[in-house]
Amino acid sequence: MAIAEELNTILGRMRTSVPELSAALVATTDGLPIAHSLNSGDANRLAAMAATALGLGRRICESFGGGGFRETSVSGDEGQMYIYSAGPKAVLGVVARAGANVGLIHLEARDAASQVAQMLERR
């Protein structure tokens, strides 16, 4: 199975488990989108920004002695985006409407990020 196909399967399973998610993407740490399920918006831009948040998050963790970066989030009035480290090579970003079940999102997205990391490690 091709990388993008395998990643899309992981993203699809996650979105089925959390119907409140409106979009999800996997990008390289250099900001290149590998797989995504965006109905609207610019995947290139969102992937680059997710990777930027990942890089900044890693540096912040290093600076305060927080260890390896795991995740960060950005919340707006109408929606939120959660960004997870998916191993050394990738980042997972998920978008949800405001008021979505954050606990469920974290539960499923952390598992998905782990799967992405393992999958890319095998490659």
Add this chain to the structure above:
Amino acid sequence: MASHIAEVTEDVFSQLPPAARFTGEDEALLLRLGPGLASLEDHLVQGFYDILFAHPETARILSSGARSERENALRRWWRRTLEGPFDAHYWQWQAAVGLIHVRQNVTNPMMIGMWGWILNALQQALLETLRLLPHEAARAMEALHRLAATAQALTVESYMRHYLVALSQSTGVSTDLIQRLVAVELSSLDPSAQA
């Protein structure tokens, strides 16, 4: 992206078309004209800093140090340029100027503008002070323009790379990602709408 001065210097030389780059013939010519050009030192240094201290934007940057120290830096560069050799050490010095300029808030318009002033001052002096024949002065100016282009390319590229690398290191965002962000952001920008 390489930011070590030696690597920046090598990269710039690989990008500069040979016809636009300072040559061995240019070096020989400048060294031959060296004694005459050396006599222009006071005129160049005086004029250079008169201009910079008369302009509020540049005077603000220079205000932190004594004028004599500034002048000595330019004198050292002028003497080294006329004595040669134009070796790796000389070109790496020109690249290092880019890093120094970032630290001192010297902008590229300031640097390029003053290079233009130096070239104009030299052109006038070659004809009126050193009394070279027009074709000799023209040939000397060709060499000086290639020197300026090479030095400016090194300084500007080094300026940009150190800026990017500092940004990259402080934020943890790789320079490849910064380049990607720039490409994504500018892909939808219409240059004609910015004019």
